[in-house]
Amino acid sequence: MCGIVGVVGNTNATDILIQGLEKLEYRGYDSAGIFVLGGAENHLVKAVGRIAELSAKTAGVEGTTGIGHTRWATHGKPTEDNAHPHRSETERFVLVHNGVIENYLEIKEEYLAGHHFKGQTDTEIAVHLIGKFAEEDGLSVLEAFKKALHIIRGSYAFALVDSQDPEVIYVAKNKSPLLIGLGDGYNMVCSDAMAMIRETNQYMEIHDQELVIVKADSVEVQDYDGNRRERASYTAELDLSDIGKGTYPYYMLKEIDEQPTVMRKLINTYSDENQQMVVDPEIVKAVQEADRIYIIAAGTSYNAGYASKTMLEELTDTPVELGIASEWGYAMPLLSKKPMFILLSQSGETADSRQVLVKANEMGIPSLTVTNVSGSTLSREATYTMLLHAGPEIAVASTKAYTGQVATLAFLAKAVGEANGNEKAKKFDLVRELSIVAQSIESTLSEKELIEEKVRGLLETTRNAFYIGRGQDYYVVMEASLKLKEISYIQCEGFAAGELKHGTISLIEDGTPVIALISDNPTVASHTRGNISEVVARGANALTIVEEGIEKEGDDIIINKVHPYLSSISMVIPTQLIAYYASLHRGLDVDKPRNLAKAVTVE
Numbered sequence: 001m002c003g004i005v006g007v008v009g010n011t012n013a014t015d016i017l018i019q020g021l022e023k024l025e026y027r028g029y030d031s032a033g034i035f036v037l038g039g040a041e042n043h044l045v046k047a048v049g050r051i052a053e054l055s056a057k058t059a060g061v062e063g064t065t066g067i068g069h070t071r072w073a074t075h076g077k078p079t080e081d082n083a084h085p086h087r088s089e090t091e092r093f094v095l096v097h098n099g100v101i102e103n104y105l106e107i108k109e110e111y112l113a114g115h116h117f118k119g120q121t122d123t124e125i126a127v128h129l130i131g132k133f134a135e136e137d138g139l140s141v142l143e144a145f146k147k148a149l150h151i152i153r154g155s156y157a158f159a160l161v162d163s164q165d166p167e168v169i170y171v172a173k174n175k176s177p178l179l180i181g182l183g184d185g186y187n188m189v190c191s192d193a194m195a196m197i198r199e200t201n202q203y204m205e206i207h208d209q210e211l212v213i214v215k216a217d218s219v220e221v222q223d224y225d226g227n228r229r230e231r232a233s234y235t236a237e238l239d240l241s242d243i244g245k246g247t248y249p250y251y252m253l254k255e256i257d258e259q260p261t262v263m264r265k266l267i268n269t270y271s272d273e274n275q276q277m278v279v280d281p282e283i284v285k286a287v288q289e290a291d292r293i294y295i296i297a298a299g300t301s302y303n304a305g306y307a308s309k310t311m312l313e314e315l316t317d318t319p320v321e322l323g324i325a326s327e328w329g330y331a332m333p334l335l336s337k338k339p340m341f342i343l344l345s346q347s348g349e350t351a352d353s354r355q356v357l358v359k360a361n362e363m364g365i366p367s368l369t370v371t372n373v374s375g376s377t378l379s380r381e382a383t384y385t386m387l388l389h390a391g392p393e394i395a396v397a398s399t400k401a402y403t404g405q406v407a408t409l410a411f412l413a414k415a416v417g418e419a420n421g422n423e424k425a426k427k428f429d430l431v432r433e434l435s436i437v438a439q440s441i442e443s444t445l446s447e448k449e450l451i452e453e454k455v456r457g458l459l460e461t462t463r464n465a466f467y468i469g470r471g472q473d474y475y476v477v478m479e480a481s482l483k484l485k486e487i488s489y490i491q492c493e494g495f496a497a498g499e500l501k502h503g504t505i506s507l508i509e510d511g512t513p514v515i516a517l518i519s520d521n522p523t524v525a526s527h528t529r530g531n532i533s534e535v536v537a538r539g540a541n542a543l544t545i546v547e548e549g550i551e552k553e554g555d556d557i558i559i560n561k562v563h564p565y566l567s568s569i570s571m572v573i574p575t576q577l578i579a580y581y582a583s584l585h586r587g588l589d590v591d592k593p594r595n596l597a598k599a600v601t602v603e
């Protein structure tokens, strides 16, 4: 949440900051700002709303150095006063911040009596604290920053400048992501590599509780006691074209369309020309040794964990338990004797999941992060990593990451199952089955017009809706309803179809949309059909999404049959399109739904 950029030693500083913020807008988009120095004068520019509003105010803003921020509000409303950058009491020091300072009120009370604050943010208190140590107590900028870092508790990525010194940006991080980008004759800081990929593919990691002094021609990493740390750079494998929308109106539609390619990429990554699994033997061994697999995740990734549970259990002969990351970080249940944690996370930066990983590491539990972002925090801190190879996912609504997660876990399940001698795993021809899934997705994608038409009639004006399904379809409706509510603002719940009659059916009235998913199992299907009749009898407007082979006359959307372990991939595709068209026809910003951000880096 929130995006940070900074550049030192480049005469195009304003342009680099604005372009970087545009790339980071997915992290938060309620207000933004930049501070630029090193030109004829210093400039602080802020705007409520999107980066375009900020950009429109930057004519004539020139300098060689600057810091910028796009905000997802945590403390105080999205106003210009609360937008970053924030300044110290005398306005000499200027700070941008991503994260949450837990003890900001104590700091204000203990150190900042008599200070005047423009807004309500924790960040403003942090920069006042640094300013106090430097100007009232006479410390150097570096010493003042270090002293403040020893006092501040919580999560943060900070970029600080002294308005009297355009030669340096001071940065520090704890729990929130921040990278150094290495330019030719200048250097940068950014929340993720995408923000600076136009300028460089050379990056340097910063670890928690490190401070970095970034100048145009040098980067010095220290701990908070001033001890220097060596850090090598690495090359980010990102292509500028990966992060464009091309001719698509929204990233979400592009990312939905990319899913067959993601499936084929995963086949090429995790199997060889003889269709043998190519999964790190160390990972296979670690899972083999576990007596229980714990999947820890949030949101869509959590739903992908559920969608993979049966497959993992049946192929690895190991029970699988799901944990909501934001709960487990503080209330870890009783674990088995030999647990293995799998952290599922598109971004690899989700603070809730990281909190669980920190605990798991303290307890010596082996962990595997399954993520789309190589070098992300969860990837770095887990014992092992498997990548989704889905390419950057930019729409806030996650689509290709969900299907990529289920497919990646299928390779893991099969590799472990084969190593265990599991008969089902040996017979499961994953390469072939996933190719069939890719074709099934393509077939559904060719039905966009039909799906759009159905959505017009069903979801254009409704305030609420239900998804129902049984078995594997139940896991998919959890995801389908999250997707719909997230971007269309329709209040939607996903229910196990048989549960409706135990309470929720009282909500059904004339015209209530109920979307039912029915795949594979004819007995289960007939029960779900019974539940559809029950809601229709009470006035519901039903739409059915049914796998071929068990369809009936009057069904609305037919999905090509795939292996039951992988039906959560093929069955989720029409629900992604339903959410997309519902949002589009309600006139909403599909890619940037209100109140949300792509990477949730606060707990």
Ligand code: M6R
Pocket (backbone or CB within 6 Å): 298, 299, 300, 301, 302, 344, 345, 346, 347, 348, 349, 350, 353, 396, 397, 398, 399, 483, 486, 598, 599, 600
């Ligand atoms: O990056 P992660 O997969 O860890 O993110 C977890 C959730 O925040 C994320 O899946 C969220 O629910 C999506 N916006 C849903 O589309």
